[in-house]
Amino acid sequence: MAQTSTAKRLDGTLVELEPKRPGFGGGDPPVRPNVTVGSNAWLAVWMFLGAEAMFFAGLIGAFLVFRLSATIWPPPFQPRLPVGVTGVNTVILLLSAFTMRRTLTCVRLANPGKAVRLLGLTAILGAVFLAVQGYEWLRLIQFGLTVSSSVYGGLFYTLIGFHALHVLAALIWLAVVFARAIKGRYSAQHHLGLQTCAMYWTFVVALWPALYGLVYLY
Amino acid sequence: MLKRNTLLTSLLAGLAVVLAPALAHACAVCWTGDGDPTADAFNWSVLFLMATPYTVVGSIAGWLFYSYRRAAAKRSQGQATESPLHLAWSEKESGR
Numbered sequence: 001m002a003q004t005s006t007a008k009r010l011d012g013t014l015v016e017l018e019p020k021r022p023g024f025g026g027g028d029p030p031v032r033p034n035v036t037v038g039s040n041a042w043l044a045v046w047m048f049l050g051a052e053a054m055f056f057a058g059l060i061g062a063f064l065v066f067r068l069s070a071t072i073w074p075p076p077f078q079p080r081l082p083v084g085v086t087g088v089n090t091v092i093l094l095l096s097a098f099t100m101r102r103t104l105t106c107v108r109l110a111n112p113g114k115a116v117r118l119l120g121l122t123a124i125l126g127a128v129f130l131a132v133q134g135y136e137w138l139r140l141i142q143f144g145l146t147v148s149s150s151v152y153g154g155l156f157y158t159l160i161g162f163h164a165l166h167v168l169a170a171l172i173w174l175a176v177v178f179a180r181a182i183k184g185r186y187s188a189q190h191h192l193g194l195q196t197c198a199m200y201w202t203f204v205v206a207l208w209p210a211l212y213g214l215v216y217l218y
Numbered sequence: 219m220l221k222r223n224t225l226l227t228s229l230l231a232g233l234a235v236v237l238a239p240a241l242a243h244a245c246a247v248c249w250t251g252d253g254d255p256t257a258d259a260f261n262w263s264v265l266f267l268m269a270t271p272y273t274v275v276g277s278i279a280g281w282l283f284y285s286y287r288r289a290a291a292k293r294s295q296g297q298a299t300e301s302p303l304h305l306a307w308s309e310k311e312s313g314r
Contacts, residue, residue, distance in 0.1 A: 037285040037288075038285060046278050060266065064259060064263040065259045065263045068255060068259030068263070069255045069259035
């Protein structure tokens with residue numbers, strides 16, 4: 001509501017001031033587009049992924065110090081890493097990211113049946129990746145590569161182990177989302193749980209080729 | 219007497235650190251010279267760790283900016299979607 005008031009000049013005459021609106025400074029309220037870009041959970045997952053990226057950056061930084069300062073790598077008398085099998089495993093994991101993105105597309109296009117099938121396929125591909133990794137780890141331990149065998153072993157199990165833990169966590173999250181998808185909890189308009197899970201899964205998958213190249217190939 | 223010995227030892231240790239840092243291992247990387255693989259390794263690692271926060275925060279900010287522009291474009295086409303996050307101040311929240 002507009003208010004009018006007067007002010008007295010030094011010569012004693014009264015002048016009417018311009019009407020002021022309630023609030024700070026008066027004038028029209030600022031015109032801003034009320035644009036929404038995503039949910040709070042979406043933003044929170046972005047922040048979480050940023051923190052995760054920093055965590056892995058620390059581990060990669062430690063790896064770089066030892067790798068670049070070593071004249072012979074891998075160190076002598078240490079088993080070689082299974083590059084071929086892990087390469088195939090990398091393809092499997094990348095395929096799971098593709099099926100995950102397809103799941104999101106299917107949900108957005110209101111095709112829940114296909115979305116559930118693709119989500120299940122994503123979980124299977126993730127589980128296969130973990131199983132192959134676990135098998136290869138057992139073989140490496142048998143060949144003598146342990147956390148305490150050398151810096152090489154310590155770095156390998158720390159870096160790759162933490163990634164495997166993240167894949168496991170993502171797989172558990174995926175299982176929960178899969179169970180909810182079967183119950184029909186996600187629709188074309190409301191699928192935030194699936195979307196955030198897909199973001200985390202994509203991060204975990206996108207991280208792996210970098211780690212594979214660094215630890216296995218470099 | 220014991221106090222005097224302790225003082226003398228501390229003084230000598232301090233002098234060693236100042237006069238011969240490499241010998242005293244006063245700095246983790248001081249004993250490496252230019253072109254040494256260890257120094258290069260530390261340099262590359264420091265550069266990588268220095269660049270990472272900028273990359274991470276820049277990526278998130280860039281993606282938010284891109285999403286905002288995309289949402290604004292959709293809104294202008296009359297395809298606005300309802301969502302609880304408002305990056306801009308809204309009249310309802312301000313009480314006006």
